[in-house]
Amino acid sequence: MSLAEELLEHARFLANLDERTTTQANIRRAISAAYYAVFQLLAAEVAAQVSPDLPAGLREATRRVLNHTQMSNVATAFSRTGANKVKYTPKDFVLPSPISKELASIAKGFEELQAARHTADYDVIKQHYPADALSLVEKAESIFKDWKVEKTFPNAPVFLAALIFGRDWNK
Amino acid sequence: MEGPNFDPALGEKVRFKESLQKRPGIFTIVGVHGANDKLAQSDPLNVYGRFGMTTVDLRPEGKGLDLAFMPLDSLQYVDETRDVRRTIEWLKTSPDNRKYPDYIVDYEVQASEDHEGRPSIFVRFFIDSDYFYENGRASKEKVVALNEFLDAVRDELISLDLDRWISVRVGEARRALDVAS
Numbered sequence: 248m249s250l251a252e253e254l255l256e257h258a259r260f261l262a263n264l265d266e267r268t269t270t271q272a273n274i275r276r277a278i279s280a281a282y283y284a285v286f287q288l289l290a291a292e293v294a295a296q297v298s299p300d301l302p303a304g305l306r307e308a309t310r311r312v313l314n315h316t317q318m319s320n321v322a323t324a325f326s327r328t329g330a331n332k333v334k335y336t337p338k339d340f341v342l343p344s345p346i347s348k349e350l351a352s353i354a355k356g357f358e359e360l361q362a363a364r365h366t367a368d369y370d371v372i373k374q375h376y377p378a379d380a381l382s383l384v385e386k387a388e389s390i391f392k393d394w395k396v397e398k399t400f401p402n403a404p405v406f407l408a409a410l411i412f413g414r415d416w417n418k
Numbered sequence: 419m420e421g422p423n424f425d426p427a428l429g430e431k432v433r434f435k436e437s438l439q440k441r442p443g444i445f446t447i448v449g450v451h452g453a454n455d456k457l458a459q460s461d462p463l464n465v466y467g468r469f470g471m472t473t474v475d476l477r478p479e480g481k482g483l484d485l486a487f488m489p490l491d492s493l494q495y496v497d498e499t500r501d502v503r504r505t506i507e508w509l510k511t512s513p514d515n516r517k518y519p520d521y522i523v524d525y526e527v528q529a530s531e532d533h534e535g536r537p538s539i540f541v542r543f544f545i546d547s548d549y550f551y552e553n554g555r556a557s558k559e560k561v562v563a564l565n566e567f568l569d570a571v572r573d574e575l576i577s578l579d580l581d582r583w584i585s586v587r588v589g590e591a592r593r594a595l596d597v598a599s
Contacts, residue, residue: 265554266547316534323583326576355572362585365533376589378545378556382568383587385561 251291254284255387262384266377275367277380281387282364285357288391289318292398293407313411319361321409325354335413336405343401349393350402356390359383422508424501426450426474431496443482444496449475451487463487498529501578502539509571519567521549523591529582538583541571544591564588 248256261277287310294309324334328351331342363383366373397403409416426432430447451458451473459467466489467473473487497503506525510518524544532538545564550556572586 263555266551266556267554319534352569355569358583359585359587362532362583363587369533374589378547378550378564378588378590381556381561382565385558385565389565 249287249291251284251288251391254280254287255384255391258284258384258387262377262380264377269377271375274375274377274380278360278367278375278383279364281380281384282360285360285387285390286313286315286318288394289357289407289410292394293411296404296407297411309411314414315361317414318410319358321406321413322354322357322361324409324413325406326351326358333409335409335416337416340405342405346402347397347400349397350400350406353390353393353397354406356386360387360390420513422501422505424504425452426472426490430500431479432474432476432493433496435492435494441485444479445476445485445493446479447474448477448484449486451475458487461487498582499527499539501580502527502541502575505574505578506541506571509574516570517567519545519564521546522567532583532585536583537581538585539575539580541575541584541586542589543568543571543586544589547590550590 258277258280261273261280264273290310290313293313294306298306298309300306321335324336325346327333327346328348329345331345332340333342333346336342360383363379367375397406426447428447428450431444432447433444434441451464451467453467453470453472455467458464458473459470461467464473464487467487472490474490474493476485476488478484495501506527509516512518522543523546526542526544528540530538530540550560550564568586568588572584575584575586
């Protein structure tokens with residue numbers, strides 16, 4: 248089982264604890280794990296695309312290059328179904344096909360999960376709800392499913408490359 | 419099916435946009451003249467109405483004279499969440515057979531910034547916990563259906579082009595205390 252899958256499983260376990268007795272810590276950790284499951288899913292795909300497997304450790308180290316803010320900006324750019332020109336791609340670059348419903352859903356879900364993770368980890372004033380954790384974990388599960396479909400289409404490598412290079416392509 | 423009702427209403431607070439007739443301060447709408455209001459369009463003071471524009475009469479907060487027949491296009495609403503609220507109220511009427519789940523008992527809308535400092539609108543729908551959970555747990559089907567609804571709302575709000583990041587999440591309505599027991 249990959250780290251991403253393990254994190255998703257962990258998020259699922261925490262979110263599905265009895266809502267009558269669960270704690271803020273469980274809910275917050277479920278939300279955080281759901282985000283990191285998706286982050287690690289995409290990070291592994293990006294690293295596999297841009298870095299060789301050998302020498303050992305190079306591909307794993309590549310994941311550390313990814314920046315959460317940059318990834319969120321790219322996700323925003325890819326969140327419009329039907330668009331074929333988006334920010335954070337090379338100048339005048341046209342996507343091989345219009346953004347699919349699945350890719351837009353992955354992008355929107357990533358943004359939402361990242362924002363949720365931020366409040367879950369840092370905002371101690373805001374109350375977090377068990378239903379919110381269930382909803383966000385299900386969103387992460389949908390992203391895993393949608394990615395299985397989307398990764399076979401030609402926009403996938405562009406999206407992955409944008410996640411790591413998007414900020415620097417047009418400097 | 420008609421879309422959400424974004425018409426101006428009496429009592430709403432507005433301010434002038436930067437671009438036209440810059441007047442500082444906040445105003446209350448005290449009169450509305452629709453684009454098809456022939457009587458208002460015939461008023462010699464209603465310059466914009468003659469071009470088929472909706473105009474409003476404004477009363478300044480504090481001192482100052484009322485302003486008649488101001489073009490709606492030159493104004494912006496003080497409440498940044500207005501169009502979002504209007505859209506949700508429209509969705510509550512189940513337009514085009516879209517389902518508004520009956521276990522949603524309330525919602526809140528807040529304008530703020532997200533963790534990246536982006537101007538954002540945060541919507542939270544509150545569900546009836548007694549419906550949603552059974553023995554402390556929710557079925558997968560209910561969670562999936564809930565997310566379909568939240569995603570549909572988010573898509574509808576994104577289509578408003580508000581230039582705001584949109585978050586749509588869920589919360590739980592506080593259970594009424596059982597004072598009898």
